Amino acid sequence: MSVNALYDYKFEPKDKVENFNGMQLLYVCWPDHLMFCAPFALLVQPDMTFRALIEEILKPATAAHPDSSKADFLNAEWLLNDEPFTPDADASLIDNGIDHKSMLTVTTPDLKGMAGVGY
């Protein structure tokens, strides 16, 4: 479908990767940890390694949760844009196929949040 308009209605997407000054957007969802109300929206360097993403960005982002220090994110179950995904820890995000506005979902099987309801 297309918008119904009086003229040729066409605009550039506002969030193209070139608007992010060499960086890209990455979303990360940690299911069963609803203390964080929504998936994280992160600004990352496309050439940073997956390991650096975990150590420098994901761990600080999740630090407030008691499960965070126990989580082995590198060896957890990953989805990339809803498809099963095995990260290469020492390859860059882009080489891992993680492009601008991709969404990672990381499930930590033994860690299911608080109160038995994924908080």
Next chain:
Amino acid sequence: MAVQNKKLNLKDKYQYLTRDMGWEPTYQKKEDIFPHEDFEGIKITDWSQWEDPFRLTMDSYWKYQAEKEKKLYAIFDAFAQNNGHQNISDARYVNALKLFLGGVSPLEHGAYQGYAKAGRQFSGTGARVACQMQSIDELRHSQTQQHAMSHYNKHFNGLHDAAHMHDRVWFLSVPKSFFDDARTAGPFEFLTAISFSFEYVLTNLLFVPFMSGAAYNGDMATVTFGFSAQSDEARHMTLGLEVIKFILEQHEDNVPIVQRWIDKWFWRGFRLLSLVSMMMDYMLPNKVMSWSEAWEVYYEQNGGALFKDLERYGIRPPKYQDVANDAKHHLSHQLWTTFYQYSHATNFHTWVPEKEEMDWMSEKYPDTFDKYYRPRYEYLAKEAAAGRRFYNNTLPQLCQVCQVPNLFTEMGAPTKLSHRQLVHEGERYHFCSEACCDIFKHEPEKYVQAWLPVHQIYQGNCEGEDVETVVQKYYHINIGEDNFEYLGSPDHKRWMSIKGEKPADENQDAA
């Protein structure tokens, strides 16, 4: 010419002052004069079939409104002179006003512009006059709301720059984008969106709780505004129903177009009202009714009867209303815990509900509160008591359409976040729900240009890279005054000093 009775009867007067204001053009083409009337595909065969529900002429309109204004401003004056703010239930209540002033009053102003624009575009005079009056009503509502609440600005924080914040602050992009979407549509979609879906189907969920909430919490200024707006709102609701019936009766080709608009605008309105759900359950110290009860009465029962009535036109209830009905058990709690963790970036305060309030919620939400939400508050209270009041130091993923953080859960699975994504012309987009994703798919060109606050911060368009700078410089939220936890805030301290109490933890001079 025979001399006629000098005093016109109401019917004649109405005829002269409305319908006779329209004429058939002779030297310009009609479609050049009303260029927006056809492009949406709505077919009007006979504008004279338009029934004006209120046969109100401009001269009587001014007279009624002037009377109401006079009474309203007399009460505002009395409220200010008697320090009415000291008689409210609790200063936490003022946070509901902060949300209203930044989130709703600017929409009234948007409605004023929207009706002025839509009214200009109809060749039918009945519709033009109705839009004109509603436009002036909406301007009046925007102004009187600001005047009603301006007294609080002298005594509490966070109310100082609502119009500026409406254009910039992350959560206010939810109401702003809602209205921008409606105003940039054609005139028939605008009326379906605002007059029908919002004013007729959903507005009771905003105004009844808000005005009763003001009454229950001793805010006489806002209650009086509510009464003053009530007769206008009744007119707007009647217009909403008239609009939809008129369009549907004009041509059967209009039915599928209107149905899609109803689906879209029901959902967009429902997402917008999630802010109201938390206001009702959490921000009113004296509670009126729960969000779930309000949804049952005003949507499930009243809306149910309405859509039964519209069945004969071939209209069915909005798609995804089952998702909205299921969400009534969760919505306010999910919203409040979100605002609680992002309180450093809001112009109002948040808090953990008090014990009696949580017991009230257990009673109102027997199947969900104790199981899913009470444990959250117990944990948050424990953390706060240990000096670790929780703030989320990351930014959330936002929905491309409704712009709410993707915080909602799947229907029937309240621990699983609801999320959809798609790729459109090589770009990825993320959504809070199937419904918002549907809206995008119908008009992708509109939503690819969405100004998403989180992405704008990351692009460097908000005067700073860190949240603190954005909040202070770009949003005009005064750090340490307007934002953070309620307990121990300047508002809290001021309220204690008004009540002659000392803060538990320190000796604070009266503000």
